[in-house]
Each structure stands twice: as structure tokens, then as C-alpha cells.
Amino acid sequence: MTDGTPISDPLAPRDAAIAGFALDGTVKGVPPGARLSLADIASQGWRLPEMPLPLAVLRVDVLRRNARWMAEFAQRNGLSLCPHGKTTMAPQLWNLQLAEGAWGITVATAHQLQVARRFGVKRVIWANQPIGRIAVDAAFDALRDPDFDLFVLADSLAVVEGLAAGAARAGLSRPLNVLLEVGAMGGRTGARTVETALEVARAIAAAPGLALAGVEAFEGLLSETAQVDAFLGTLVATARACAAEGLFGTEEVLLTAGGTAFFDRIGPRLAAAGDLGRPVRRVLRSGCYLTHDSLGYEQAYRRMRKESIGLDYPPGDLRAALEVWAHVQSVPEPGRAIITCGKRDISADTGWPVPLRLLRDGDLAKAMPFGAFHKVTGMNDQHGYLIGPADGLLRVGDVVVLGVGHPCTTFDKWQVIPLVDEGFRIVGAIRTFF
Known part of the structure; x- marks a missing residue:
């Protein structure tokens, strides 16, 4: 240097x-x-x-302390940290987060996935629905690297259909890990009821080339802790229902949520899922903690x-x-x-x-x-x-x-x-x- x-x-x-x-x-x-x-x-x-x-x-001194602080918070509270890379889109800052023990990096778009792969990130949650042939094929192309782990979201039968078509085109021996997304009424993406989510989960589990790997939610648009707790309760209920039907297809189940405004609620609420018949990894995806801010956070x-x-x-x-x-x-x-x-x-x-x-x-x-x-x-x-x-x-x-x-x-x-x-x-x- x-x-x-x-x-x-x-x-x-x-x-x-x-x-x-x-x-x-x-x-x-x-x-x-x-x-x-x-x-x-x-x-x-x-x-x-x-x-x-x-x-x-x-x-830089504050940056390093924040990275270390959140890594320790996750470790002390039984969480894995997979921070939103889209916050900074700076591979050097991702390196800092990974060096401090982050389990992976979260992205939101096909472009962000390419940046993560280009700069050596080996585990990514694509916390969004891959829509359209280019995006879907980008997910399966990433799986050609045997050392790369990828998780994507699905919240509807239409999304599952698109992912299944991508799996057929790719013809890979390893399945794509899919997280079932649940959402809040009036919110962003995500199945709105446990019943709807179960329909999607069954479709994922039945599709060749796909594996139901867990349940995901984003609570960051809610404004009150009571709303967040109730919403995470829906995530837990959905995970239990999936486990009861034997729909999970991976060695461990991921339960994941996480904006930065409510990262205190994630661990305790996801722990309420209890025994899902296989090991459970609770993943926090907060990203803005790294720089924090002077206002809302x-x-x-x-x-x-x-x-x-x-x-x-x-x-x-x-x-x-x-x-x-x-x-x-x-x-x-x-x-x-x-x-x-x-x-x-x-x-x-x-x-x-x-x-x-x-x-x-x-x-x-x-x-x-x-x-x-x-x-x-x-x-x-x-x-x-x-x-x-x-x-x-x-x-x-x-x-x-x-x-x-x-x-x-x-x-x-x-x-x-x-x-x-x-x-x-x-x-x-x-x-x-x-």
C-alpha cells in the first residue's frame, strides 16, 4: 500500500x-x-x-467502534448479523463488517448482487423478489460458484413460478434457497396472511430447483413497537405452520428481519418460534448502525x-x-x-x-x-x-x-x-x- x-x-x-x-x-x-x-x-x-x-x-474511529459494537450485540443476543450492503454500497465497509463477524451481506437488487460477488462476499441474502428473466438468471448464475451461498425472497405464486422457470433453465444440481416473505397490511412486499404465506411455501417446497430455507420480514416501515411485535408474531406463526407441514428443505431454518429502527425487537420475538424441527438461525439485517445518524436512528x-x-x-x-x-x-x-x-x-x-x-x-x-x-x-x-x-x-x-x-x-x-x-x-x- x-x-x-x-x-x-x-x-x-x-x-x-x-x-x-x-x-x-x-x-x-x-x-x-x-x-x-x-x-x-x-x-x-x-x-x-x-x-x-x-x-x-x-x-473512522467511530465507524470501527460501531462495527464492533453491533457485532458484539448480535453475539450476546444469539443473532447472526447480515447487514444491508445497500446502505453504503462500499465494499471496504462491507469488509469491515465481515471482519467484525458479520455472517453475510444483504442486497436488494441484481446490480448490488454483482457488486457483492465482484468484491468477494461469499454469503448474500437478496432481500427482495427477483423479477424478470435477467434478475432470476443472475441468482442462478451466482450458484455456479460452489463457495457462494445465496438466499432470495418470494411472496407470491407468481414469483415462485418465475424462480422455478429459472431453475429449469439453469439445470443446476444445487437448489436456490428461498425465504418466504411475510408483510404487513398497507406495507411493502410480503404475503399478508399466514394462509397466503403457506400457499407460497408449499409451492416453493414442491418446485424442483428451489428449497424453502426460512421466513423473512421487514419491519422498518412500522412506527410503533407494539406493531412491530405483532408483525414479528406473524412471522413466527408462519414459520411454525411451515414446520408443521414439513416444508423446510434446508439443514437449518433462517428467521430474519431487520431495519435499524427496531433491532432490539428481533432477537426476543424470533426466539419465540421455539423448536422448528431443525436448527434455527436468527438473522438481523440492520445496516445503518455502521454510521448511525443524528436523527431518526x-x-x-x-x-x-x-x-x-x-x-x-x-x-x-x-x-x-x-x-x-x-x-x-x-x-x-x-x-x-x-x-x-x-x-x-x-x-x-x-x-x-x-x-x-x-x-x-x-x-x-x-x-x-x-x-x-x-x-x-x-x-x-x-x-x-x-x-x-x-x-x-x-x-x-x-x-x-x-x-x-x-x-x-x-x-x-x-x-x-x-x-x-x-x-x-x-x-x-x-x-x-x-
């Missing part, structure tokens, strides 16, 4: 497609006039805030710790690792500042960004926390509106550090995101593959 990073470091850009990724001023966040590869970033001596802003950054985490439903939590807490830095470019009215960060730079789908700290004259040692009265109240493509007391605090040229909500839709705005240490020196970077 040109930057001296130990090759054992999972964040190191080991693959040529990442390490050799050519960077110049046409790549967002790279200084004008620079010409280098991603692997060379750490040796440049760059430091915040002396970079083109806006800039998304990852606090932080609130959800505080709710979890307050309710404390008998879980074994590791020491410490999840913390926000992803930030976006921007300049104040105009103070056109008292109490109203325009910042150089908009919807092209940071997520806004779950709430406006949170102003965290203010820096003046590049002095990191004198960074000031924002008070409760400073808020981002809107954004355009490249501008944000920061409102606060008419006290003259904000000046043109100041640097504003913003916390994000829903990290997924910040990651997808950046090809390259620098890794910064505790002194905000840039010590590397990750590449995304959206």
Missing part, C-alpha cells in the same frame, strides 16, 4: 478497482488540480476543513436503551460517524444563513440535516456546538437554509458541520468519501458503487 496502511486492515483499498480508482477535480470532493488514485489519498496530508466543501466524511436507539427489554448490550453506545461539512456563503438577513450544502450532498428524506458544530478560521480546537435554536429549515439542490437567533453568530466563510438522517441517501450522493481520524486528518477513503 502506498499509504502505509496494513494490508490486514479491512478498510484498506485492496482491490485494483478501488485502490487504482483515478481521481481528479471532476470527482466531487477532490481538490482542483489534483491527480491521484484513491490509494494515494492517505499520503497527501489533507486535513479538514482545508478541502473543497461541501464534503461528506466518515469518522439516534432517536430509535435512545428508545431502545430506555425500554431495555432484557437484552445484553455491549459497553458504550452507537454514535454518528457520517458528517457533511459546508461553508456559510451568505448571511443576507439577521438570523438567516445560506450554506453550501443541498439535496445533492446530504439526505433530506427523513428530516433536514442537524447543525452540529461551527468552525471559524479553520480552528478545529475552537469548534463551537450549535444551540437548540439553530436549525436547517430547507434545502435546494446546492443550498441549505440555516436559521438561528439574530445574534450575528454566523459569518460568511464559517464552516458548518452537519449531522445526517437516513445515511443511505447521503452515501449515494458521493463516489468517494474520505476517512478522517480524531484530529480530522484524512487517512484514507472509501469508494461507493451505486
Whole structure:
């Protein structure tokens, strides 16, 4: 490595497609006039805030702690962790999660599956229905690698029909593992009743080239813990019904759920399934824990710790690792500042960004926390509106550090995101593959 990073470091850009990724001023966040590869970033001596802003950054010490914390949480509570790779679409970050003990990586599309395979992931849950010949054939093509394990979803007879046709085309000796998906009324995909789910399960079990491997759900769109608990109860009831009919066709049964807002409910609720006649693996698919956030997931985490439903939590807490830095470019009215960060730079789908700290004259040692009265109240493509007391605090040229909500839709705005240490020196970077 040109930057001296130990090759054992999972964040190191080991693959040529990442390490050799050519960077110049046409790549967002790279200084004008620079010409280098991603692997060379750490040796440049760059430091915040002396970079083109806006800039998304990852606090590498927090990132590593979050990865270790969630791996330990899963281990302490009898869960396997298969985090959503779509959150970051960054193979270096997947490597970190796998190095910390993740059982596999979850994807949602055929494209994401290809990225996972390309960068050496060996176990994937495709937490979606493969629809259309290209997607279905991509699933069976992955099975040609004897060292690769894949699970896909089905929630209807039509999906099973498409998968069975793909199995016939592929002519493989090993079956495709299919997870029966259950869903909530008014929600997203998934069979809505145990009776409907059983119909689908029977079709999977009867189809040559397919094996019913377990039951899956996504609870992340629900808003209350009581709703989540009831929904996971449906998953458990469905698994018991499948077991009673002898429909499972794999050595162990997967029971899996997992957004990040309710990861505390998954273990205890899935444990209620009891004996299903063969070993049961309870799989948590949370992805946003890795960077956490400053809005919804932080609130959800505080709710979890307050309710404390008998879980074994590791020491410490999840913390926000992803930030976006921007300049104040105009103070056109008292109490109203325009910042150089908009919807092209940071997520806004779950709430406006949170102003965290203010820096003046590049002095990191004198960074000031924002008070409760400073808020981002809107954004355009490249501008944000920061409102606060008419006290003259904000000046043109100041640097504003913003916390994000829903990290997924910040990651997808950046090809390259620098890794910064505790002194905000840039010590590397990750590449995304959206």
C-alpha cells in the first residue's frame, strides 16, 4: 500500500478497482488540480476543513467502534448479523463488517448482487423478489460458484413460478434457497396472511430447483413497537405452520428481519418460534448502525436503551460517524444563513440535516456546538437554509458541520468519501458503487 496502511486492515483499498480508482477535480470532493488514485489519498496530508466543501466524511474511529459494537450485540443476543450492503454500497465497509463477524451481506437488487460477488462476499441474502428473466438468471448464475451461498425472497405464486422457470433453465444440481416473505397490511412486499404465506411455501417446497430455507420480514416501515411485535408474531406463526407441514428443505431454518429502527425487537420475538424441527438461525439485517445518524436512528436507539427489554448490550453506545461539512456563503438577513450544502450532498428524506458544530478560521480546537435554536429549515439542490437567533453568530466563510438522517441517501450522493481520524486528518477513503 502506498499509504502505509496494513494490508490486514479491512478498510484498506485492496482491490485494483478501488485502490487504482483515478481521481481528479471532476470527482466531487477532490481538490482542483489534483491527480491521484484513491490509494494515494492517505499520503497527501489533507486535513479538514482545508478541502473543497461541501464534503461528506466518515469518522473512522467511530465507524470501527460501531462495527464492533453491533457485532458484539448480535453475539450476546444469539443473532447472526447480515447487514444491508445497500446502505453504503462500499465494499471496504462491507469488509469491515465481515471482519467484525458479520455472517453475510444483504442486497436488494441484481446490480448490488454483482457488486457483492465482484468484491468477494461469499454469503448474500437478496432481500427482495427477483423479477424478470435477467434478475432470476443472475441468482442462478451466482450458484455456479460452489463457495457462494445465496438466499432470495418470494411472496407470491407468481414469483415462485418465475424462480422455478429459472431453475429449469439453469439445470443446476444445487437448489436456490428461498425465504418466504411475510408483510404487513398497507406495507411493502410480503404475503399478508399466514394462509397466503403457506400457499407460497408449499409451492416453493414442491418446485424442483428451489428449497424453502426460512421466513423473512421487514419491519422498518412500522412506527410503533407494539406493531412491530405483532408483525414479528406473524412471522413466527408462519414459520411454525411451515414446520408443521414439513416444508423446510434446508439443514437449518433462517428467521430474519431487520431495519435499524427496531433491532432490539428481533432477537426476543424470533426466539419465540421455539423448536422448528431443525436448527434455527436468527438473522438481523440492520445496516445503518455502521454510521448511525443524528436523527431518526439516534432517536430509535435512545428508545431502545430506555425500554431495555432484557437484552445484553455491549459497553458504550452507537454514535454518528457520517458528517457533511459546508461553508456559510451568505448571511443576507439577521438570523438567516445560506450554506453550501443541498439535496445533492446530504439526505433530506427523513428530516433536514442537524447543525452540529461551527468552525471559524479553520480552528478545529475552537469548534463551537450549535444551540437548540439553530436549525436547517430547507434545502435546494446546492443550498441549505440555516436559521438561528439574530445574534450575528454566523459569518460568511464559517464552516458548518452537519449531522445526517437516513445515511443511505447521503452515501449515494458521493463516489468517494474520505476517512478522517480524531484530529480530522484524512487517512484514507472509501469508494461507493451505486
